Amino acid sequence: MERLAGKVMLLSGTRRALAAFLAGLIGVLALPPFGFFAALFVSFTLLVWLIDGASAVPQAGFPRRLAPAFRIGWFFGFGYFLGGLWWLGNALLVEADAFAWALPLAVFGLPAFLAFYYGLAAALARLLWSDGMGRIAALAFAFGAGEWLRGTLFTGFPWNAVGYGAMPVPLLMQSSGVVGIAAMNALAVLVFAAPALLGTRRGRVPGLSLAALLFAAHVAYGYYALNVVPAPQDGATVVRLVQPVIDQAMKLDDSARADIFERHLSLSAAAPEAGGKRPDVIVWPETSIPFILTDNPDALVRIAAVLEDDQMLIAGAVRTESAGSGKAPRYYNSIYAIDGRGQIVGAADKVHLVPFGEYMPFGEFFESLGVSAVAMPGGFSAAREHQILNAAGKGFYPLICYEAIFPSEITAAADGAAALLNVTNDAWFGNTPGPYQHFQQARLRAVERGLPLIRGANNGISAVVDVKGRVLSGLAYDVPGFVDATLPGRAGPEDRAKRQNWSFLIVLGVLFATAGISRIGFRNRVN
Known part of the structure; x- marks a missing residue:
């Protein structure tokens, strides 16, 4: 795995862009009608290794230092949204005489726009980048924040948020009732990106152990909610x-x-x-x-x-x-x-x-x-x-x-x-x-x-x-x-939304703190 990680990190130019695009495209397999959630392990592992290699000229200004990571995130997002949203063009073909001209805007333009959120997430993650588990936490924090922005700005369009890929069936849906989709977006990236640690040595055991624990808890809670806690009944209507x-x-x-x-x-x-x-x-x-x-x-x-x-x-x-x-x-x-x-x-x-x-x-x-x-x-x-x-x-x-x-x-x-x-x-x-x-x-x-x-x-x-x-x-x-x-x-309680909002803030806070501490330790080791 270390050799594979090294090869991905060293990709450049068109090959690097194509690898990021394909990584995003693979992630679409986690979405309906496929529901193959394991595809996101491949997607985010490749994304981590690509950002590992997203170095800029040391003397470059602040925007130019983040540009390589932004480009990787943008191509990743473009593949993900193109593969997941191409069907929007069908609506324009119902009245093709009037709207067919807009087909490229729907099929390619919207994915290109939405990809900016993932580009910003990759750039933000790169600001907090370190080695080992710290960079996984940085990516999870950045994508959690990026998905929240995507669902909020310009009236929002949170379609196919990455957290849905972790919840294809009821067994894997129950966690969202506790923490909500916003927190699930960040936690899903944390788990899906963890296999990238197999390509590096630092933080491999604790990082993979944490990811395995989170995924096991996700499945176990789903089993508990479905098989132990009875569903409320009405029966009258x-x-x-x-x-x-x-x-x-x-x-x-x-x-x-x-x-x-x-x-x-x-x-x-x-x-x-x-x-x-x-x-x-x-x-x-x-x-x-x-x-x-x-x-x-x-x-x-x-x-x-x-x-x-x-x-x-x-x-x-x-x-x-x-x-x-x-x-x-x-x-x-x-x-x-x-x-x-x-x-x-x-x-x-x-x-x-x-x-x-x-x-x-x-x-x-x-x-x-x-x-x-x-x-x-x-x-x-x-x-x-x-x-x-x-x-x-x-x-x-x-x-x-x-x-x-x-x-x-x-x-x-x-x-x-x-x-x-x-x-x-x-x-x-x-x-x-x-x-x-x-x-x-x-x-x-x-x-x-x-x-x-x-x-x-x-x-x-x-x-x-x-x-x-x-x-x-x-x-x-x-x-x-x-x-x-x-x-x-x-079911209850009625204050679920408030609890889930707090869960999102707590998850982001923990991820940010983990990434920040790791970044400080990384810089001290390098210097």
Whole structure:
């Protein structure tokens, strides 16, 4: 291993850049639909050795001294994000005549931008670099901070954070319920980078022992949480998930609106399977109602004809609101709660909109160029806060589409909710890794917050997930139909978010202190 480490460290020029790119690309195998988490051991081991060799001219200025490490981190990130996010380009091909020109920006531009966070993480790690275990701690600290920034700056985009690679199955998800995804990002890098110590002699035994202990604790706690601690039960509320599997091109076809609506109604009216209880709540996916509902009172009559008096429908729709005299109306990506009499009894609007998809940053500038948001010409408006939807005596905390990838979107308002409710339309992306990655991240929110997840998706993956991340019932991708499931119970405590925030700060603090002490000792030895 020392010979291999030496060869990697001595790579230069194009070979060094290609090695970093391939290291990041290998890491994608840890993500859905593959879930091969061991790939990240290879990725981060190579990254450590590449940064080991990222030396600069001693007399160079501060930025130039960090440039070699930044370049390695950037190429690593570019490989990781290109391999993990290429499927975003599918959304632009739905209306290719209007948006195909932007395909290179989605497929290559976004990964190139996100790679800057990993470049900064590598540069920050290099500032604290030493030898032995110290440099592993430095890399873990830097990536933990970098992933936090990626999920926060410019409205954030924490998709495929490295911590998810350590949690492909429920056994390995339970730790996130204790420390949260932010701390898991740093701890995952600490473990995944530890094999790099096999290529050096200093710190090999304690470093590998610590990594093995952390991984063993990760697995052991997962086993304990799944097999010893019973999952909370509810047993009173039956939820039906309707998965119509409607092609996105059809959803954009005005002439198909009636057929789309009838398909949802037909699946909602179907009798339960033999011996099954009639559902209390029926869930339709994001933007499932294909017109402005308040402008179509006959649609509410049709819904009332399908529902029993004590049933409720929760459906995704576009909601409109007057902006005042002489102004264009505002549009919201929303969820309606409709009772058995066809009355709208509640609504919740999306808070965290997708840049360029649901609204245009610097809107006036792009409008002058004739460029509009992909999903909605003119763009949606954002709600100020999340609103609990009440149905069948339960409170549901709404997360529309990619809001489910943001732990920060689950605010204190969720404390009184019975479940998280994630409605989405991943038909934009086709049968690519995107829907599978989205589903995994939504499942982790259930584990983190101790709230079961109700997830309704147009073409999948729809499922009811318990607080341990286990799929109790669901429909696979591109399988039309419905599924009825009993809502599981919620777990406590309600202050999980606060505890997880403290865990993140403590983990970063320990890693920073370890890296800093090692750096001081390293400089003393060198000098």
